[in-house]
Amino acid sequence: MEEMKESTSLTQANATFQNPNNNNAKPAAVESVNNQFEGDPVPGKQRQNKTLDYSEFDLAQAAQHGAFERCVQLVDEAQADVCQTDAEGITALHWAAINNRLEIAEFFVLRGADINAQGGLLKGTPINWATRQGHLKMVVLLMRHGADPSIKDTEGYACLHLACQFHHTNIAAYLIAKGEEIDMMDDNGMTPLMWASYKCHGIDPVRLLISCGAALNFQDNVHLNSAIHWALTSNNGSAISQLCNAGCTLDLVNAKKETPLDIAVAKKNNFAIKKIEGKLKKQKPSGNRIIVWMTLNKELGNKVMFIYPIMAFGGIGLCLQYGSSLLWSMLYLILLWIVSAQVLKIFLRNTTLIESPIMASWYTATKSWMYFTWIYLFWPFVTDLPTLLVFVISTTGIMYNFYRVVFSDPGYLVASLEQKKKAIIYLAEHDELTVDTFCSTCLLRKPARSKHCSICNKCVAAMDHHCPWILNCVGAKNHKYFVQFLFFLVVLNFLYAFGARRYYNGACPAYSNNDSGWLYHWIVIAFKCSPWAFWLELNSWFHCCWIGMLFVCQFYQMIILGMTTNERMNSYRYKHFYKNGKIASPFSRGIIGNFIQFFECSCCGLFQIYRIDWSNKYQHNLIPEENDIYWEV
Incomplete structure (x- = not known):
């Protein structure tokens, strides 16, 4: 039984960590029990150590090592009882749960094992043990058979607390979707959000809990700390930023009469100090009443x-x-x-500058004053038929595509609360609840090519980027109009510059009769002729250059590469973009195919066009699936 004692001590070490509400507690490294007992390397299969002889193992040892046949033999031959416990109340189901032995655990449950048995020093249930280790599939299995995740151990922690303490965001999402109380308090009044803010240095699970509606300003019973107090105590920059942005109260006082700003100053956390002071100034600005208003x-x-x-x-x-x-x-x-x-x-x-309409307004100002100048100054010199045709076509193209790209839905993903919960449960039960398939802000299953926009705070199907010049995202439903809009903008800006030179030649004798060098002629004489027209011409050339480069980049990405901007920037992170060791888009149909599908150009019926509904497409390919939705154009 020496091996059993060793494994028990490992379990207890894993269950012990620094409790901020226990003044006598000492920091302890959280070691994975899987260092001693290998977990399930392949879903649905059990790995066994071929060098060990399982014939002498008792039920607990067989469960630890994944010896399924030995477990069946012991139970079927009545050599062991699935409900038997050791001196600490630990059952064989506990060992199967902590080592992620799915097949063995289900066998024990079907043979009558007590699924909510409490054992070990902390009196944890099998699902408590599985949660600590981050075994989502085991948690799903146990809950499917009636395990109660709300049962607390001797430290007062239910499964949701443990998931948030040990950074298991997928398990936390599954528990919340299954109906666990998001603000459940442990015996010291600590909520899951407080634990996540204190223990988890990363975006999640803090973001998940905030998105699910966790209370931001609850205070624990011992220190009267709120989530922001705990985040500052551990210098958790990500949690500090998210809690401040979510609108947590920054003037709460804990048992030591400390505000969040006091803790930040004591910790010499300059980032937190700047963040909190900035939020306080916005919440309670000082100065003239009219300016404040x-x-x-x-x-x-x-x-x-x-x-x-x-x-x-x-x-x-x-x-x-x-x-x-x-x-x-x-x-x-x-x-x-x-x-x-x-x-x-x-x-x-x-x-912020990106969130404000100032950049869109600058574009509007440029085009508005250009149209005014064209009609008021240039009109007598630009009335020839070719120029008028280009002017009318480019203006019509700009107006139509501007309306479509600005005021249309770019492909926002929406779902009811019930649909979000069903999606989380579906992903968890199919072992797909990961950062690649689930958005912890929108609580949505992420379709292929989708991305969460931090400016709009929404997920967008086939997102390209967020464009501050149009105050909208560019995605599946307006990407085509965005590229067409860029093209007509380049044409219009070039046309304005052409019209300005026509105006200088016709209205300014000094310009048309000047024989000086081209630089002096094009700049100085033109400026003297009409500073207003020259100021607008400078803007037209500037916009013509950068918008032209943007158009070329967009065209190259979508037509040549078959990628969005987001995909091109992050392709090294996406496994499905690697083909034979090289980066290639799995969504590309070839240059001609990409052009036809992107612009929906059937060439008078010569080509058949199918438009994929990227808000419902979850496979990273162009092969039609049973659940995919296609529209024939």
Whole structure:
């Protein structure tokens, strides 16, 4: 029985760790019992050590080592009882659970083993032991046969607490989906979120618990710490950031009369100090009441941030056009810059540059003033039929595709709470509940090519990227319109530059009759002719260059490579993008096929087009599956 004693001590070591509510506790490394007993390497199969003789093993030893035939022999020949316990109350089912022996565990349960037996120093149940080790398939098996995950051990921990202590996000998600109370308290008043914030240095399971609606401001019974207090105690930067962003209360006081900011200062955690002070300033800004009101009014801020750049863009042109000299123009521009800086300081305080409409507004300003200038200044010089045709076609293309790309759904994934729970249970029971298949923010099963957008806070089917210039994501339902929009933008910007040169030649004799060098002719004389038109022309060339490069990049990715921007940037992380040791898209149909399918171009019926519903496609290929949805175009 020496081996049994050794394995029992390992189990107890694994069950012991630093309890923040126990002043006498000492830190202990959490060692995996699987270092002593190998877990199940292949789902559905049991690995046995061929060098051991199982014929003399008792039931507990056979369960530990995965000797299924020996277990069957002992039970069927009545040499052992599946409910028998040792001196510490440990059953053979405990050993099968902690070593992930699925076949043996199910055999024991079907033969009448007590599925909720409590044993060991901590009086844990088999499902407690499986949860500590992160054996999701064992947890699923035991719960399918009636195991109660809410039973607490002697330290007061139920399975959800253990899953959050040991960073087993998939088990935590499964338990919550099966109905476990998300704010269940242990004997010291610690909730799963408090444990995750204290123990788990990573995005999950904190993100999962917040997404599931865990209470942010509960305080434990011993130290009166909230989740943010515990995160700061362990310098858990990820948890600190997520809790602050979720809106936790930052002025709660614990038993030592410490606020979260006090703990951050004591820990000399500069990141946390900056984060908390920034949130406190947003929650309780000081200063003039009118400015404070404008700062807190997000709707007003968005309107100002959309309108002001249009005015500022026009203001720059007016300063250049009507300044009596270059010196006065520069003074006007400096004054405009000071005003703009103050406006941004007030209305960008509660948001980021990417989340605000300022970049979309700058695009709108450029195009609005270009159209104004084209009609007001250029029109007499651009009325020839070819120019008018290009102008009308590009304008129509821009307006139509702009509307489709901005105001249409890019492919957001939505599901009811009941559907989300069913998806989690389905993934867990099919051993697919991983970060690659499940979004712990949206609580959704992730289709192939989908990605969570941190700006929109939603998952998007076949997501390419989030574009701040259109205030929307680019995904399965608007990607085609985005690429077409880029193409027509390049044409329009080039057309404006062409129209500006027509205007200079027709309206400015100094420009048309100048024989000086091309640089002086193209820049200095053009600026003297019309600073307003030249300011807009500079913008047109700038936008023509970077939008042109973006269009080429998008075209190359989608047509040549068959990849989205997200896939190209992260292809090294996706196993399904490796083919014969090289990165290649499993979704590519070849250059011609990609072009036909992406732009839905049937060439007057010459090609048959099928559009995959990427919000329901879960296989990483283009082979039609039974559950895939196709539309013939």
